[in-house]
Amino acid sequence: MTDSSREAGRTAEHLRFVRRIYAMRSLGLGFGFFAVAGVLYEQHAGWGLWTLLFANGYLWPTLAYVLASRSRDPEYAEYRNLVIDSAMGGMWIAVMQFNIVPSALLAVMLSADKIGVGGWRFLVRTALAMLLTAAAVWTLIGFPFAPYSSMTVVLACLPFMFVYPMAISSAAYGLARKVVRQNKQLDQLSRTDPLTGLQNRLHWDDSATAAMTHCARSARNASLILIDVDHFKDINDFHGHQIGDAVLRRVAGILHGVVRLTDTASRIGGDEFALVLMNIEDEPARSIAERIRKAIEDARFDDAPALRCTVSIGLASTGPRTVSAAMWMRHADAALYQAKQRGRNQVVCADG
Numbered sequence: 001m002t003d004s005s006r007e008a009g010r011t012a013e014h015l016r017f018v019r020r021i022y023a024m025r026s027l028g029l030g031f032g033f034f035a036v037a038g039v040l041y042e043q044h045a046g047w048g049l050w051t052l053l054f055a056n057g058y059l060w061p062t063l064a065y066v067l068a069s070r071s072r073d074p075e076y077a078e079y080r081n082l083v084i085d086s087a088m089g090g091m092w093i094a095v096m097q098f099n100i101v102p103s104a105l106l107a108v109m110l111s112a113d114k115i116g117v118g119g120w121r122f123l124v125r126t127a128l129a130m131l132l133t134a135a136a137v138w139t140l141i142g143f144p145f146a147p148y149s150s151m152t153v154v155l156a157c158l159p160f161m162f163v164y165p166m167a168i169s170s171a172a173y174g175l176a177r178k179v180v181r182q183n184k185q186l187d188q189l190s191r192t193d194p195l196t197g198l199q200n201r202l203h204w205d206d207s208a209t210a211a212m213t214h215c216a217r218s219a220r221n222a223s224l225i226l227i228d229v230d231h232f233k234d235i236n237d238f239h240g241h242q243i244g245d246a247v248l249r250r251v252a253g254i255l256h257g258v259v260r261l262t263d264t265a266s267r268i269g270g271d272e273f274a275l276v277l278m279n280i281e282d283e284p285a286r287s288i289a290e291r292i293r294k295a296i297e298d299a300r301f302d303d304a305p306a307l308r309c310t311v312s313i314g315l316a317s318t319g320p321r322t323v324s325a326a327m328w329m330r331h332a333d334a335a336l337y338q339a340k341q342r343g344r345n346q347v348v349c350a351d352g
C-alpha cells in the first residue's frame with residue numbers, strides 16, 4: 001500500500017468518525033434542547049437565551065460537521081468540537097442555576113458520550129471544560145442557585161433521558177459488531193496466502209494436527225499429499241517471476257478443484273503445497289494425487305505457450321505408524337523426496 005493510499009484511507013476513516021458524531025450530536029442536542037427549554041420557560045428567559053439555545057440545539061451540529069469535515073485534520077477538529085459541546089453544556093448548567101434534573105442529565109450524557117469516543121482521559125479534558133465554563137458563567141451571572149426541578153422540567157427532560165442513552169448504546173453495539181467482524185477478517189487474512197488464496201504455512205500445522213485428532217477419534221484415515229513444482233527455479237529464471245506466479249496460481253486452482261469441504265489445501269513454501277484429504281483410503285487418495293499431477297502436466301499458459309510444468313508428489317496416509325502430525329509430514333516428505341529422486345513428475349506413496 002502506498003503512503004498516499006494509506007493517507008486517503010485514514011482521511012476516509014476520520015470523515016466516517018465526523019459523520020458518526022454528527023448524527024449523535026444532532027440527536028443529543030436536538031433532544032437536549034427540551035431539557036434546557038423547560039427551565040428557560042420557567043425562568044421566563046429573554047429572546048437572547050432562547051436564540052442561543054436554538055442555535056446550540058439545531059444549528060451547531062451542522063456547523064460543527066462542516067467545520068470538522070472541511071478541516072485539514074477532521075479527527076482533531078471533531079475532538080475540539082466535542083470539547084466545545086461540553087463547554088456549552090457547562091454554560092447551560094450555570095444558566096439553569098443548577099436545576100438538579102436537567103443539570104445532572106446534561107452532565108451525565110455529555111460524559112457518557114465522551115467516554116465512548118475518547119476514553120477516560122478525554123472525559124477528564126471535556127469535564128474540565130464543562131466545569132470551567134459553568135464556573136465562569138455562574139460568576140458572570142452572580143451565583144444564582146435554584147436546584148429544585150418542577151414536574152414540567154422533569155417531563156421536558158424525559159425525551160432526552162430515554163432517547164440519547166439508547167442512541168449511545170446502539171452506537172457502541174454497532175462498533176462492537178464492527179470490531180468482531182474486522183477481527184474475523186484479520187484472522188482470515190492471517191490464514192491466507194495472498195498469491196494463491198490457499199491457507200498459508202502459519203495455520204498448516206493446526207490443520208494437520210486437527211486432522212490427526214479427527215482420525216484418532218473416528219478410526220478413519222486421512223491422506224497428506226505434498227506437491228512440489230519441478231525445477232520451479234528454472235521456470236522463474238527462464239520465463240520470469242510473473243509466469244512463475246501464474247504457475248503457482250494454476251496449481252492452487254487445480255487443488256481448489258479437488259478438495260471437499262472437509263479437506264484443506266495450503267501453500268506451505270515457495271513452490272510447495274500440501275493437501276489434507278479427510279476420511280479417505282490409500283487408493284482413492286493416490287488416484288486424486290495422480291489426477292492433480294496429470295492436470296498440471298496438461299496445463300497451458302497463454303503468456304508462455306511453450307511452458308510445460310510438472311510436479312512431484314509425496315503421499316502418506318495416517319495409520320498405526322503415524323502418531324503425530326510431524327511424523328505424518330515426515331512420511332509424506334520422504335515420499336516426495338523419492339518422487340524427486342526417481343526423476344520427478346510422479347506420485348510416490350509412503351510405505352504403509
Ligand SMILES: Nc1nc2c(ncn2[C@@H]2O[C@H](COP(=O)(O)OP(=O)(O)OP(=O)(O)O)[C@@H](O)[C@H]2O)c(=O)[nH]1
Nearest residue numbers: 228229230231232233234236241242244245270271
Ligand atoms: N514466482 C515466484 N517464485 C517463488 C515464490 N516463492 C518462491 N519462489 C521461488 O521458487 C524457487 C524454488 O526453487 P527450489 O527450491 O530450488 O526448487 P526447484 O527449482 O523447484 O527444484 P526442485 O524442487 O528440486 O525441482 C526459488 O527460486 C524461489 O525464488 C513466489 O511467490 N513466486
